[in-house]
Amino acid sequence: MDRVRGSSLVFALSLLAMLTAASGCATDFEKRLAEAERLRAQAAAAGSEWLETESLLNQAVEEADRDNMDAAFQLLDKARFQAETAIAQAQHEADAWAGRVVK
Amino acid sequence: MRTTAAGLILFFATLLMNQVASAGPEEDRAAFVAFFNSRFPDIPFAEYANGIYAIDSDAREQWLDIEEFPPYEFSVEQGEMLWRQDFANGRSLAECFPQQLDYVRAAYPMFDKQSGEVVTLEMAINNCLRSNNQPTLVYGEDDIIDLTAYLAFQARGKILDVRVPNDDPRALDAYETGKRFYYTKRGQLNFACSDCHVTSVGQYVRADRLSASLGHPTHFPVYRSKLGAMLSLHERFAGCIRDVRAKPFALQSAEYRNLEYFLSYMSNGLELNGPGARK
Numbered sequence: 186m187d188r189v190r191g192s193s194l195v196f197a198l199s200l201l202a203m204l205t206a207a208s209g210c211a212t213d214f215e216k217r218l219a220e221a222e223r224l225r226a227q228a229a230a231a232g233s234e235w236l237e238t239e240s241l242l243n244q245a246v247e248e249a250d251r252d253n254m255d256a257a258f259q260l261l262d263k264a265r266f267q268a269e270t271a272i273a274q275a276q277h278e279a280d281a282w283a284g285r286v287v288k
Numbered sequence: 289m290r291t292t293a294a295g296l297i298l299f300f301a302t303l304l305m306n307q308v309a310s311a312g313p314e315e316d317r318a319a320f321v322a323f324f325n326s327r328f329p330d331i332p333f334a335e336y337a338n339g340i341y342a343i344d345s346d347a348r349e350q351w352l353d354i355e356e357f358p359p360y361e362f363s364v365e366q367g368e369m370l371w372r373q374d375f376a377n378g379r380s381l382a383e384c385f386p387q388q389l390d391y392v393r394a395a396y397p398m399f400d401k402q403s404g405e406v407v408t409l410e411m412a413i414n415n416c417l418r419s420n421n422q423p424t425l426v427y428g429e430d431d432i433i434d435l436t437a438y439l440a441f442q443a444r445g446k447i448l449d450v451r452v453p454n455d456d457p458r459a460l461d462a463y464e465t466g467k468r469f470y471y472t473k474r475g476q477l478n479f480a481c482s483d484c485h486v487t488s489v490g491q492y493v494r495a496d497r498l499s500a501s502l503g504h505p506t507h508f509p510v511y512r513s514k515l516g517a518m519l520s521l522h523e524r525f526a527g528c529i530r531d532v533r534a535k536p537f538a539l540q541s542a543e544y545r546n547l548e549y550f551l552s553y554m555s556n557g558l559e560l561n562g563p564g565a566r567k
């Protein structure tokens with residue numbers, strides 16, 4: 186009887202841990218999605234957004250909806266990298282363009 | 289001490305760079321024309337109105353054959369029909385444009401002092417429709433392209449003469465914004481318009497040779513054989529932006545209108561010869 190009770194407790198605790206981890210994962214995804222979206226918008230405001238960034242973010246959301254969190258995070262990282270590089274590109278170009286003017 | 293000296297050098301270098309970048313439109317144009325003249329000394333200035341066919345003699349032969357039965361003819365006819373249609377109030381598009389029919393296309397792009405922005409032919413058409421309570425046309429769709437094809441056809445032989453009025457600093461601003469856009473690298477491939485159409489002009493990209501920017505705006509809209517459809521200048525801009533893997537801007541956005549303003553100014557003095565036919 187005690188053994189059964191003990192097993193149930195272990196099972197309940199494991200379930201709770203899994204649910205907490207899943208919810209933490211989802212919260213983490215939401216946070217990272219918001220950050221990547223903020224960076225994408227910053228690149229767009231600088232007129233420097235890359236072609237695929239928005240689509241990568243949309244795909245990440247779709248994967249998260251399907252609970253494929255590994256794929257979702259990978260897509261999110263790709264989108265974030267693109268947005269950050271596009272911002273850096275715009276910052277570099279703020280002066281660099283002038284050096285290309287035909288004179 | 290060393291830091292101060294480095295700071296001073298950087299300050300003067302930036303000042304010099306800005307001065308070079310902000311030479312006036314006419315100095316820019318002269319330098320632009322001189323560049324292509326020195327790159328292709330055998331090509332007369334007037335030939336640049338023919339785009340890539342000024343440079344690529346093989347493609348030119350095919351183009352001349354295509355021009356025997358111009359694939360844009362249908363678009364021109366449709367455009368004429370739309371131009372002549374009366375609005376519900378009895379007025380028509382022609383009444384919005386003070387110029388003679390064959391000079392309408394040549395008047396654009398222009399800087400409009402009232403709105404403080406560059407107005408293109410497409411935008412002027414929609415402004416006219418709006419002021420007559422007509423539904424506006426969707427940029428990139430057949431009707432507006434057909435209208436511009438008709439007006440381009442009427443304007444054949446007129447000389448491109450875009451002005452940057454010097455009594456309104458906003459006009460120079462628009463020109464400079466277009467120029468900056470042209471020379472700015474963007475997208476995953478990190479390319480500026482000038483990388484292909486100035487620096488690498490005449491080189492091959494796969495099977496195609498890169499055209500000169502000088503003359504780009506004279507012949508649009510064009511019939512693209514590979515699409516089997518007419519294409520506006522702004523759609524071509526969007527195509528290039530997509531090709532370098534950057535997100536394209538909306539057709540008739542301020543970005544593209546300013547770019548058209550700059551590019552058109554660079555091509556001043558060339559004949560208008562639209563609509564064109566391209567591969």
